[in-house]
Structures are given as C-alpha cells and as structure tokens.
Amino acid sequence: MGRKFFVGGNWKCNGTNDEVKKIVSTLNGVEVPSEDVVEIVVSPPFVFLPLVKSLLRSDFQTAAQNCWVRKGGAFTGEVSAEMLVNLGIPWVILGHSERRLLLNESNEFVGDKVTYALSRGLKVIACVGETLEQRESGSTMAVVSQQTKAIADQVSNWTNVVLAYEPVWAIGTGKVATPAQAQEVHSELRKCLQQNVGGEVAASTRIIYGGSVNGANCKELAAQPDIDGFLVGGASLKPEFVDIIKAAT
Ligand code: PEP
Numbered sequence: 253m254g255r256k257f258f259v260g261g262n263w264k265c266n267g268t269n270d271e272v273k274k275i276v277s278t279l280n281g282v283e284v285p286s287e288d289v290v291e292i293v294v295s296p297p298f299v300f301l302p303l304v305k306s307l308l309r310s311d312f313q314t315a316a317q318n319c320w321v322r323k324g325g326a327f328t329g330e331v332s333a334e335m336l337v338n339l340g341i342p343w344v345i346l347g348h349s350e351r352r353l354l355l356n357e358s359n360e361f362v363g364d365k366v367t368y369a370l371s372r373g374l375k376v377i378a379c380v381g382e383t384l385e386q387r388e389s390g391s392t393m394a395v396v397s398q399q400t401k402a403i404a405d406q407v408s409n410w411t412n413v414v415l416a417y418e419p420v421w422a423i424g425t426g427k428v429a430t431p432a433q434a435q436e437v438h439s440e441l442r443k444c445l446q447q448n449v450g451g452e453v454a455a456s457t458r459i460i461y462g463g464s465v466n467g468a469n470c471k472e473l474a475a476q477p478d479i480d481g482f483l484v485g486g487a488s489l490k491p492e493f494v495d496i497i498k499a500a501t
Contacts, residue, residue, distance in 0.1 A: 255458045257474070257500035258414055258481035260315060260377055261294040261488025262345060262462075272300045275489060276307045282494045287311050290481075290500035293343050293377070294488065298331050301341055315343030315377060318351060321365045333372040344369050345483075347379045347399070349420045359402035366413070367406040375412040377483060378403055379462070380441075384421035392419075396437060397444045404448035414458045416483040417441060422463025424485055431472045431479075434461045438478035467495035474499040 267275070284292065295315035296304045305314050316336050324332030336344060346369060347362035357365075366376050380399035382392045396417065407413065417437050422429050429437075438459045446454035461473055462483030473479050484496055 255456060255480045256288075257290045258458050258460050259290060259292050259493075259497045259500070260343075260345070260414075260416070260460070260462075260481075260483045261292075261493055262317065262348070262483055262485050263294065263296045263489060264317070264350070264485060265297055266489060267296065267300060269300070269303070272296060272303060273307065276304055278491060279312060279493075280307070280309045284311075284494065284497045285501050290497060292497055295343070295345055301336075302339060305340060313343060314341050315345055316341055317345050317348065319344050319346070319365065319369055319374070321361065322368050333369045333374055336374060337372055341374075343375045343377060345377045345379065345416075347403075349379060349381050349418060349423060352379075353383075353420065359399050362399070363402035363406050366403045370407060370409070370412055375414075377414045377416050377460075379416040379418050379483070381416075381418040381420050381423075381463070387419065387421060392437060393440050396441060400441060400444050401448055404445065408449060408453075410445070410449060410453045410457045414460055414481075415441060415445075416460050416462050418462035418483060424464070426464050428464040428466075428469050428473075429461065431476050434473055435476040435478055438476065442478055465496060467492035470496045470499040 293313045293315045295317050319333045320330040346365045351357045366378050369376050380396045382395040386395045442454045458480035460481040461479050465482045465484050466487045
C-alpha cells in the first residue's frame with residue numbers, strides 16, 4: 253500500500269480571530285491536489301479550533317496541538333482527548349519539541365499521551381527529533397529511536413499515527429536539514445519501526461519531515477524515498493503553504 257503524502261500546518265501559539273479567518277479564507281480559495289494524493293491538516297491553537305473547523309473547506313482537516321494524557325477532570329488548563337473528539341477534531345499533534353523541551357514532557361509521558369489519544373479515536377502526529385548538541389555528539393539515531401520506542405512500546409496499531417521527524421536545530425531557525433540528512437534519519441526510523449513493531453507497520457507508516465520547510469526547499473525533500481510529507485510551522489501561516497502542499501505531486 254502506498255503512503256499518501258501528508259502535509260500538516262502547525263500554527264503554534266499565533267493568530268487573532270481576524271487573522272485566523274483570513275488564513276482560512278485564503279486556504280479555502282486555493283487549488284490543491286486531490287484528497288487521493290495528499291492529506292492536509294491544519295493545527296490552530298485550541299481556542300480557534302471550533303472557528304477553523306466551521307469555516308474550513310471539507311477536504312482539509314484540523315488538529316489540536318496537544319491534549320491531556322488521560323480522561324479529563326481536575327486538571328486545570330488542560331484539554332482532554334474526549335473534548336477534541338466531542339468537537340469533531342480528528343487529529344492531535346503530540347510530543348512537539350517545544351513541549352518536550354520547554355514543558356519537560358518525557359518520552360514516556362509522550363508515549364502515554366499517544367496511547368491515550370489513540371484509544372479515544374484521535375489520529376496522532378507524533379513528533380521526534382534531536383537537539384543540535386545531540387546531533388553534534390553523534391547521538392541523533394539513539395535519541396529519535398528512544399523517542400519512537402517509547403511510543404512503540406505501547407502502541408502496536410499505527411494506522412492512525414503519522415511520525416514527524418523534526419530536528420530541533422531546524423525548527424524555526426531557517427536551517428533546514430539537507431535532503432540527505434533527513435532521508436538518513438527517516439530510513440533509520442523506518443528500521444526502528446520494523447524492529448519494534450513490525451515490517452507492515454514500517455512500510456505503511458508515514459514519516460514526515462519538519463523544520464524550516466518552505467516553498468523553495470520542499471520539492472527536493474519530498475523527492476526522498478522515505479519522506480512522506482511535512483509538518484510545517486512558520487510557512488504554514490503564509491501563502492507558500494500551498495506550494496508545500498503541491499510538493500505532493
Ligand atoms: C514546527 O514547529 O513543527 C516546525 C516545523 O516549525 P518551522 O517550520 O517553523 O521550522
């Protein structure tokens with residue numbers, strides 16, 4: 253089975269009501285490859301999810317940027333997987349490096365979150381990636397394998413998981429991984445899935461790249477055999493997001 257190209261737009265903690273409406277209206281007017289060719293998901297901050305969902309064209313989907321690790325209750329400030337399901341939000345991004353590093357989310361905690369979100373019926377974009385220090389010390393593969401294994405230890409059905417390789421040194425820095433650097437890690441991640449989950453999951457799971465992807469560098473990255481799409485931050489707020497979607501073809 254071929255892996256359908258996947259493009260996610262992570263809007264992070266950005267936007268006002270009016271700005272969000274403007275971005276959605278731009279997206280609603282663009283021509284993109286059909287749903288058979290590319291799966292497109294945008295991820296606004298929690299507070300804008302209902303607005304975006306209500307205005308967004310039906311061939312684009314929505315994702316939350318996080319959710320709580322278990323059933324809701326006395327967890328002030330958190331948003332539960334059940335709430336997202338209740339709002340009809342199909343996807344959630346988990347394990348983004350900004351949460352791992354700024355909010356100390358451990359590999360195990362991210363693994364627990366992925367497991368719980370999947371159990372509630374959400375689809376998950378699970379992020380892994382090494383810091384610059386880790387890359388320079390030669391531990392890239394050890395780091396991303398451990399992050400992936402913490403999920404694979406609990407999750408055997410990966411149908412609803414997209415794995416996002418996002419080197420921390422490339423996120424929001426303008427320093428994109430070279431196609432060869434990204435391909436090398438993606439291919440190793442596929443091997444990691446093969447060893448820890450199985451050959452079928454390794455072959456069918458989409459592994460997408462994130463980190464300073466833009467309209468100019470997306471084509472070359474998309475041409476790599478193990479790069480199945482992108483998670484896009486900064487450029488997802490700009491018109492060039494459409495060029496990145498078109499890298500699918
Ligand atoms: C991200 O935050 O997921 C990301 C990839 O950001 P950027 O594209 O801005 O590097």
